[in-house]
Every structure is written in structure tokens, then in C-alpha cells.
Amino acid sequence: MRKILLTLAVMGAGLAAAPAFAQEADPAGAVSGGTAYILNTLLFLIGGFLVMWMAAGFAMLEAGLVRSKNVSMQCLKNIGLFSIAGIMFWLIGYSIAYPGFEGGFFGIADFPYAMQAVGEADTETGYSVASDWFFQMVFCATTASIVSGTLAERIKIWPFFIFTFCLTGFIYPVVVSWEWGAGWLDAMGFSDFAGSTLVHSTGGWAALAGALILGPRLGRYVDGKVVAFPGSSIPLATLGTFILWLGWFGFNGASQLAMGTIEDASDISRIFVNTNLAACAGVIAAIILTQILYKKIDITMALNGALAGLVSITAEPLTPSVPAALFIGAIGGIIVVLAVPLLDKLKIDDVVGAIPVHLLAGIWGTLIVPLTNADVPFVAQLTGVVATGVFVMITAGIIWSVLKMTLGLRPTPEEEMDGLDKVEVGVEAYPEFV
């Protein structure tokens, strides 16, 4: 998310200092301070509840792609992680993400997040800070959702929740502080509009570290062969993907962070168009490629293709032309179709394809930003990708390892074969008989 334009802060305060910024805000296109405050806040709130709804998308996508004996467990993980993320982001996450100084690696502002009093307005910022907190919190939850899909069907609930606690309270906020919190990556010109790296790759790296330490599901790789475990519900996975797609308009669109001028409103609309078309291109690329490779279209790859297209365009949904957005999204779709079997070759068991979708497409989307935005140096993009990877792999790797040595990550083989719904949740998702 780009930092709020100074113009808006000025307008929000209702000051007459606007002429200093006249080149940025066309007077004919700007609304008065109070109206801008309301529109900016509205953008955060609408964007925020759209991104909140992505949690439902992840839950349904994952419920559809796991086997029926693990569906309740997957639903529990999703509602649990969303709630942990909310509380942790209030407690310390927001204060670490926005430490209040520039160019830093780590810092923490006053915590927990202190909301404005009843009837008070944060007029000096140009928007309600509570709306911003809400908008940032749902991004934090998105990062945690990414991890749960990769590690499905073979992890115990408590170690997963404890990891989520660390991810949402520390790992994710630190990465965010480097860029959106005006930290060192921001200072070197790194650009990540809505979080291809900050949100998606961070979640993807954490998932990869978890998958490596946790190991594959039992019986997934036998005698050098990959055993397919078809998901329990293609309709649920499809619904989940459409929900995520819808939520992405909030994710990318509201990351414009301001809607108080004609320019901002127009740019948000531009972002909607690019976001949608990148997803379309990701789907079509995946459909064509699976048809060529496997002689049949793999619906789950088409669903992943939509998400990969969305993740790819997230680093820069504003500047690309439509053909550029289509290109960026299509490459995302191709990355997924090629990377899913590649991970299987490496015996990295990613149940829903979150590593190709969020990590690899996130890297692609971040590195391609300079193609359409000449202000962004490629070196800064590469630095951001590598730094995020190193930091998240190390911190997540340590946490997963400690959890493995203390609580243990996996249920017993018998429990895993029986399904986690019975062992961990006690309620089967589909109790079909008597």
C-alpha cells in the first residue's frame, strides 16, 4: 500500500495550505476536507470487509481441496487463525508494522493499538485511523491463511495456532514495517503496492518452511511416485476461488489508500480492471497449459491460475496497461501449472498449491513491477524479495523447529490415516450415516 499522499493529510485537516500541492490535486477534482475524510475512510472500510471475506474464500478453497476426513479441521484452522491474527495485530502487530520512524529494520510504537475515542476524528491523517487499522489487520490475516492450506491434513491444531500467533504478531508486521511502515526497503525505492511480497510471499515462505519441516502427508510419495489425493469438493474450491477474486478488489483497489479526489477514484477503477484481467489471464493460461500437458483440463489448476494471476498483479495493479496486466497474470498462471508438479518432484507436499500461487507468483509480480513503473529500481525489488525470503525462512524455520521439538507437529500415523476431524475436532464435516 502506498503511503498516503500528503495532499490528503492537508485536505483532511481542512487547512488552506493546499496551493503548495496544487500540482497533485486538481482543485476542480478535489472535494472538501470533511468529504475527503469520509471517502477515504469509506474506502478502507469497504476494502477491509472485502479482504475480511477473503478469509471465507481461503476456508472454502482449502475445505474443497482436502480430503473429506480433514474438512472440519481445515475450517477450524481458518476461523481460528483469523481470530488470532485480529487479536495479535491489535496487541503488537500494528505497532511493529508502523513503528513511527523511517528507514528502520525493526521498531515498535506504543502498543496495543489505541483507538480514537467516541466521536473523535483523526483529522490530521485525512482518514479514520481505526478504518486503517481494520484494513491492515485483514491483510495480516490473509498472510496466515496462506500457511494453513499448504500444511493441511497432517498438522496438529495447537502447534499451528502457536505458529500463527508468532506469524501475525511478529514475522508479518516486521516485513510490513520495512516497506509500508516506511522502513529500509521503502527508503531504497522498493515498491509493493498491495503486497505481492509483503503479504503473499511472506505467507508463502512461512508455508514453505513449514512444509519442509513438517514433511509430506503419509502415502503421498511412494517409491518415487506421486500419489494423487483428490480434494473432497470441487464446487467448494471453486466458490472459495470466486470469493477470493471478489475480495481482491478490496485488497488491490483499496490499497490506493485514498478516494478523496477524482484522480484517486479513477485510479481505483483502473486497478479494478487490471486486477480482474490479470486473474482472467491466469485462468486461461492454466486451462490452455493443462490441456496441452495432460490432454485434459485440471479445474484445480484453473482455480490456482486465477489466484496466481491476482497475486502477480498485486505488486503493481495501477500502472500496467491492459495488455501488460494480461501478460503479468498469464505468466502467473503458467508458473502455477509448472511449479505444482515440480514441488512434488522435490517431495514438498503443498495441499492447495499455496507455494506456487502466493510465493512464486508473488516473487514474479514483485520483480516485474519495473516493466510498467519506471520509477521503481529492479535492484530494490530483488532486494525486497531476497530479504523477505531470508528473514521469513529463518524466523519461521526456527519457530517450526522449536514447535517440532517441543509439542511435536504431527499426529500419530494412525490418527493421520483416520483423519484429523475425528482426532482433533471430534466432528466430521460430512457425517453421512446414522
Next chain:
Amino acid sequence: MKLIMAIIKPFKLDEVREALSALGVAGMTVSEVKGFGRQKGQTEIYRGAEYSTNMVPKVKVEVVCDDALAPRVVEAVQQAANSGAIGDGKIFVLDVGQAIRIRTGETGETAL
């Protein structure tokens, strides 16, 4: 009394049911089953990994009738479920020792 147990292709169920109704068969029990015979399963691809479905979905129809009707029931099922392709299924005929209607306690053929 005979128990006629037929394993048929799922899409043939309606035709079998109609053929048996025409004979005056008053009831049947149907279950969704899976299995294999000469009809091999097929190879599918899921997320880049091939897998073979070696159990093929079928429908099992069970009908109990008196001895006189049994050959006609078998013939009706055999004709209605026949598509001429491998995998059309099998019919088994078993002797039934006793039949009891739960509501009234009637036994034998009157219970059918």
C-alpha cells in the same frame, strides 16, 4: 423365494426399475457401490499427478420375488441393463430362506 442381486451401470437404473415395475415387482433396494471386474478403471490427472480409479461406480439392485417370477425378473434386468459394452454388470440369483414383514409379522411370499 429368490433374491435377485444385480450390479448394473448407474445410468441404467431407471430402465431397470421401469422394466421391473412392468412385471409387477412391488419393491426393490438400491445401493451405490464401487468395484471392479473386466472393465478396467481409468487414469485421471489431479494437479500433475496421474492416478487410476480402479474401483468403478456401480449401482446394486436387490429384489426378492417368488420362484415363479424370478426367471422373468432376471430376463428383464438382463435386457434393460444391457448396453453391449464391457462393464454392464452381473446378476446373481440366491435362494431366500424366509421373509418377514416387520409391521405385521406376515411371513413367506405374503410378506413380499
